[in-house]
Amino acid sequence: ILNFISLGLRVMALAVAAALLKEQLHLLKARMRRDAARARRLAEQLGQAGVDPKFQAQALEVAAAFERVAEASGEVAAAADQMEANAQFVKDAHDTEYGGIYERVNASPYAQPKPGFNEVH
Template sequence: MTELEPYVPAGLPAERGSRPSFLRLAGRITTLTGAALALKEGLWVLKTRMEKDANDADRLAEQCAEAEVEPRFTALITDAASSLRAVAEASGELAGAADTMEANARAFGDAHESEYRGVYEAVKASGVQQAKPGFYETR
């Protein structure tokens, strides 16, 4: 059996097991929000490209039909156009999901900021070493 190495895409933090902190979580939320936004934009570009390619394939199929090309080849081109439209539709749906993910990550980041920024600033300004996370937890 081999040891599996976790895959960490470029730009994402690879740290595991490190102490949680306000800034570390805020950074990860920012990274997630940016990645979701980039994914959404890339998917809209893909959708536009696939729609254009599908239209080009339809036009090619029409030209082939006029030129009396073997019908099975014309049918393959038409099938390719349909597949390109399916990819365009699916990428549009996935872009919608990425948009939702980006909005949720942004809302989570805003909630984290409003909830804990004051605590973080107070701790940094106090100069007193604070107890480990969970020390003040009530059961």
């Protein structure tokens, strides 16, 4: 049953999940940047060692792939950040709109109709 408390909890769970996802994506982005730098250093070392240019090119391709993953994870982190903000906005709006009603209903000494009884068709 979707009620004031369960909806608020679900939206907050969404905000928390988005925040955790954002944190993990920032860690992934940093890791991919480090790995890209290591792959570029490897390509330089291969060149200094006189290794076939084919292998240097492959190391640079790997570095470029790591950079693409870093860029994409940054974009998804930005989307998760927006999702977190939107979820908090929904929670705040929900609390503002229905919080007072919920408090008055719970403070009432009278039994309230079951959920759905007052539905308008």
